[in-house]
Amino acid sequence: MDPQQLRTFVAVVDHRSFSAAAQALGYTQSAVSQHVASLETDLEAPLLTRRPVAPTEAGERLLEHARPLLLRLDAARADVARLRQVRPGRLAVACTPGTLTPATALALVRARSAAPQLAVSVRVCGRTEAVQSVLTGGADLALVDGAVAATDPLPLPDAGPLTAFPISEEPLAVLLPAAHPLVGRPTLRLADLAVARWIDAADAAVPLAELRAAAQSDGFGHQLTYTGTDVRGLSVLVAAGAGLTTAALSAAGDLPGVVAVPISEPRIVHRTELLHPRTPTTPAAELAATLRSAQSPR
Amino acid sequence: MDPQQLRTFVAVVDHRSFSAAAQALGYTQSAVSQHVASLETDLEAPLLTRRPVAPTEAGERLLEHARPLLLRLDAARADVARLRQVRPGRLAVACTPGTLTPATALALVRARSAAPQLAVSVRVCGRTEAVQSVLTGGADLALVDGAVAATDPLPLPDAGPLTAFPISEEPLAVLLPAAHPLVGRPTLRLADLAVARWIDAADAAVPLAELRAAAQSDGFGHQLTYTGTDVRGLSVLVAAGAGLTTAALSAAGDLPGVVAVPISEPRIVHRTELLHPRTPTTPAAELAATLRSAQSPR
DNA sequence: CATCCAGTATCAGCAATACTGATACTCATG
DNA sequence: CATGAGTATCAGTATTGCTGATACTGGATG
The missing domain is CATH 3.40.190.10 (Periplasmic binding protein-like II)
Incomplete structure (x- = not known):
């Protein structure tokens, strides 16, 4: 089960087409067909129905694992890569809409003025995407919110070591x-x-x-x-x-x-949590410290 | 990042030796050396110190991901394989020591007598191993215990879809x-x-x-x-x-x-939980039902 | 300090693989 | 039934991945 083949399989399911997946991945249609065939003989089960292209029951099972696997592979690469670049010129924050409050916005502004040459970026997206961004290095910090029992942490996918801290x-x-x-x-x-x-x-x-x-x-x-x-x-x-x-x-x-x-x-x-990798970049760590100490304004 | 190479890397770390890992994996020492070298050039970071062989900082990071990745790969294979064999002649239970109580033992005996031709096996092991067994198909059912707050579930590694149910x-x-x-x-x-x-x-x-x-x-x-x-x-x-x-x-x-x-x-x-894959085998489902209905005797 | 040795790196060669491009096939559609 | 969009298959080739032999290297030994 080669990750390359899994990636192809996922792309085929997403595009509902072998040829479209091939184009998206930069392969020929032949290669895609062979990837899927290889997975199917390896797992001894049909994974896709053709025409229309849809995952079989076995394919659904594999999908449940394939996506997290590919995510974690990217997370692993990002985690190692972070070691080589602890002080970048950027500070990328991914956050869910509910987390943009006066308090968090103020902290961002402060971080910006404290280091004027820093390229600060804010991306608003869904929770899944925000978490994935931090895992795969697309963002240095994430702010995610959710509704849970007061004693529980927010449910997050376990695709790697992430530090979570309640902000408000x-x-x-x-x-x-x-x-x-x-x-x-x-x-x-x-x-x-x-x-x-x-x-x-x-x-x-x-x-x-x-x-x-x-x-x-x-x-x-x-x-x-x-x-x-x-x-x-x-x-x-x-x-x-x-x-x-x-x-x-x-x-x-x-x-x-x-x-x-x-x-x-x-x-x-309703809780907002701050997420960052175990070893955040320096500007991310500073912003995190600000957010932690600011806490909830009300 | 080929899983084969990750497996090799993990083996090298575990054996603290390239040649020992090679022997364990059935490779030549040359192949192992090339696997590690390939990972290191791919990730652009040294992963191991040689003599003595030990993971570097980057290697430690990779390890945190490599083991769960390999586990989930096995879990994926097992999940697909289970579709092809819903009624096996065996019932394998993996359990932690604290879960073997009169009540659970009685349920096992009943399952045994209800299907005399069934090869029933019980393995006592640590929690990690028990969970892994269920994920990778080594066991059909697991009983694990732990100490948590009354409202929390037992903390389990997220390496795939598992059904958990409190037993006592x-x-x-x-x-x-x-x-x-x-x-x-x-x-x-x-x-x-x-x-x-x-x-x-x-x-x-x-x-x-x-x-x-x-x-x-x-x-x-x-x-x-x-x-x-x-x-x-x-x-x-x-x-x-x-x-x-x-x-x-x-x-x-x-x-x-x-x-x-x-x-x-x-x-x-102190809670005991029953774990099984989303689609347990027939004998496993029957035992699970017995255990669920029996509940705690005191 | 020279020697030795266990263990790792490197290299050439060969077998297996993983693509491409061409072509055959196959099902849905009009 | 003809058509065409889309998938499977196949031969050929470039690449990869392994082995076996050999060079190298750091630590132990006397």
């Missing part, structure tokens, strides 16, 4: 349209909202799967899937009555047309 | 020699014992690292490391005053010369 913690709130009948309530219970219409915005808010896990409920049958990291756009949908979503309690203040009501039950918090 | 939960107890001054106490606080002499028996009892994590303490400077899975031998050492260790409260009844005193603080439990 505040109540989790439901975002309601301003005209919603529940707006007056001081708090809400999540279980009472399980049957409401929700928007599943995995990259812009807390994924519904996480709420389901935290509430230990089977509800949250979502009505609408929202792809992207634009919180503003999400709030417009909420205001228009497309469905509910969640956010940190303080995050709703500047969003028009929506009202945030804290969740009292179950005991869930 | 009971107070965690400290094993004291019968003559120990604290024997009379109804309960003990772990923090008060942080400075005591401990035996770190990672494969026969709860690893001290886990206690340290649970107690959020830096103590437990152990005096003695105990390798192996023989609980009886461990209890003899405890009785002789070599140090303390922990066990499930009920486990000390049949051990001579030692007394178990439950821990009241912090709120830790």
Whole structure:
């Protein structure tokens, strides 16, 4: 099971085509066909149906392992590479939308002015992508948020050694349209909202799967899937009555047309965590120190 | 980064020798040397010091990834292979010493008599090995125990999809020699014992690292490391005053010369969990069902 | 300090492999 | 049934990966 072949296999599944995968990888179609055939004879199982190209049951199993394997291979390379370059001229931060608060923004500005020649970059993306960026060296630091029980850490994929540190913690709130009948309530219970219409915005808010896990409920049958990291756009949908979503309690203040009501039950918090490799670059370590000491402003 | 080369690299580190690794892997020493050289040029970093052979800093980093990678590769192969053989003539159980209780033993006996032609095997080993066995297909089922906060699951390496289910939960107890001054106490606080002499028996009892994590303490400077899975031998050492260790409260009844005193603080439990692949073999699923329904006898 | 030796690096040669390019095949579509 | 987009197969070639022989090197020994 050559990683090259696994990478080809994943590309074929993603492109749903041998020839498209070949083009994407810079191989000939013949090579791709041979890679897949080699995997199939090695594992003694058909991995793909052809025409249409789709993973078989065995292929699905392999996929569950192939993606993490390839990620970890990249992470390994990045981890070794980091040893050779401890003081780069850049500071790349990957963060999920919910983590960009006045406090974190201020820390970034300070880091910027403390080292003016530093190329500081901020990328807003989904949690998975942010974690992967730090693992594979695309970013030096990540800020990710999520909703979990107060004592639990955020669930992260285990693809390598990562240092995690809680930066801020505040109540989790439901975002309601301003005209919603529940707006007056001081708090809400999540279980009472399980049957409401929700928007599943995995990259812009807390994924519904996480709420389901935290509430230990089977509800949250979502009505609408929202792809992207634009919180503003999400709030417009909420205001228009497309469905509910969640956010940190303080995050709703500047969003028009929506009202945030804290969740009292179950005991869930919205937590932001700082992630970095075990040996961060010097500017990353400094920013991390700032963020750690600043902590939550409220 | 060819997995073959990673495997070679790991073998060299383990054997602390190129030639010994070559012999173990069935290669020539020349091939091993070339594997390592290839990795080093690929990663642009020296991975090993020669004479004595030891991993460099970069080598240590790579090792952190190489072992999990190789494990997951095996797990992937095993996961696909399992699809082809859902009803084997065997039932292999890997378990840690603390999980062999009357209840689990009884379930095994029942499984045995329910399917007399089944080759039932039980292997007692450390937790890591038990988990690896299930992942790589060496075992169909695993029983592992550990000490964690009541709401947390046991910490397991994330090398593939595994189903975990709590089987029994009971107070965690400290094993004291019968003559120990604290024997009379109804309960003990772990923090008060942080400075005591401990035996770190990672494969026969709860690893001290886990206690340290649970107690959020830096103590437990152990005096003695105990390798192996023989609980009886461990209890003899405890009785002789070599140090303390922990066990499930009920486990000390049949051990001579030692007394178990439950821990009241912090709120830790001794939990046994059942592990199996997402699609267990038929006999494994039946045994799992028995164990789940039996639950804790006390 | 010279010698020795266990162990690692290097090199040439050969066998196996991993691509490409051409071509045969095969299923879905009109 | 004809067509075409897409996959499988095959021969040929460049590359890789291993072995066996040999050169090299650092640490132990007297």
